[in-house]
Amino acid sequence: MPREFKDPRSAHQKIAAEIRRQITRGDLTPGSKLGSTAELMERYDGVANTTIQKALQMLKAEGLLEGRPGKGVFVRPHAQQSIEPVAYMSPAGPGEPYPWMTEAAKQGRAGRSELLAVSVVRPPQEVVDALELADGERAVLRKQILFLDDEPTELTRSYYPLGLAEGTRILEKKRIRGGTPALLASLGFPPREFVDELASEIPTEEEVAALELPKDMPVLVAFRVVYSDDRRPIEVTLMTKAAHRYRMRYRLPVG
Structure with a gap:
C-alpha cells in the first residue's frame, strides 16, 4: 500500500502552488x-x-501576478524565463561585451552587472576541493549581481586560486571587459570544460536581499567548476537564481 501523507501547507499556500504551476507550465500565459x-x-x-x-x-509578491484596478488580476509578462548556460560559456572576443549583455540584447532586454566585492578569502570546503587547493590556501572571491531590465536575476560568487589571480585584473575591484573567461584565456588559461551541479535550496539572508525574494521562496543554485588545459581547475562559481523566475535549459548530444 502507498504511504499516507497529507500536505501540511495552509489552504492559501496550496492554492498559490496550483496557480503558480499553471503559470510556469504555460497553461496561464x-x-x-x-x-x-x-x-x-x-x-x-x-x-x-x-x-x-x-x-x-x-x-503578486513573487512577481507572477499583477492587479489592475477595476479590471482584475492578470499574469505578468515574462513570468518565467529559460536560461541556456551554453550561451554564456564562450569567452567574449577582443573588445566585445560580457556575454550576459550580448544575450540579453538578443532578447530585446537590457542586461547589466554590478560588482559588489573583490576579496581574498578562505573559501568554503567544497570550493577548496574543486579548485584542488592545499590546506589553508586562499582564493580570490569576486561577487556580483546580474540584472535584466533592472530586475536582479542572479547573484554570482566566483572563486579563483590566489596563485593564478595575483598580478592580474581579477584582484582589482573593477568590472573586467568581456568577463573573467576572456581575461583567463588571454593569460593562457582558456576554459575547456564546465561541470555544473544544480540544487534547489533555501536562500540565505544575503541571497534574499540581493535578489529581492519574497518570503519562503527557494533558490536555484548552480555550482560550476571551470577547467582549462590538462583539466586544471581555474574557477568555481556559485550562481544563485530565484527558482520561480527562471529555469535552466540544456542541449545534450546523444551518441
Whole structure:
C-alpha cells in the first residue's frame, strides 16, 4: 500500500502552488486574466474570500501576478524565463561585451552587472576541493549581481586560486571587459570544460536581499567548476537564481 501523507501547507499556500504551476507550465500565459474571486472560491472547494486573497497576494509578491484596478488580476509578462548556460560559456572576443549583455540584447532586454566585492578569502570546503587547493590556501572571491531590465536575476560568487589571480585584473575591484573567461584565456588559461551541479535550496539572508525574494521562496543554485588545459581547475562559481523566475535549459548530444 502507498504511504499516507497529507500536505501540511495552509489552504492559501496550496492554492498559490496550483496557480503558480499553471503559470510556469504555460497553461496561464502572460496577459491572461484570472477568474474573479467568487469563481476562484468555487473552483477551490468553497474556500473563504480571505484564503483566495492570501494566495493571490503571495503570487503578486513573487512577481507572477499583477492587479489592475477595476479590471482584475492578470499574469505578468515574462513570468518565467529559460536560461541556456551554453550561451554564456564562450569567452567574449577582443573588445566585445560580457556575454550576459550580448544575450540579453538578443532578447530585446537590457542586461547589466554590478560588482559588489573583490576579496581574498578562505573559501568554503567544497570550493577548496574543486579548485584542488592545499590546506589553508586562499582564493580570490569576486561577487556580483546580474540584472535584466533592472530586475536582479542572479547573484554570482566566483572563486579563483590566489596563485593564478595575483598580478592580474581579477584582484582589482573593477568590472573586467568581456568577463573573467576572456581575461583567463588571454593569460593562457582558456576554459575547456564546465561541470555544473544544480540544487534547489533555501536562500540565505544575503541571497534574499540581493535578489529581492519574497518570503519562503527557494533558490536555484548552480555550482560550476571551470577547467582549462590538462583539466586544471581555474574557477568555481556559485550562481544563485530565484527558482520561480527562471529555469535552466540544456542541449545534450546523444551518441
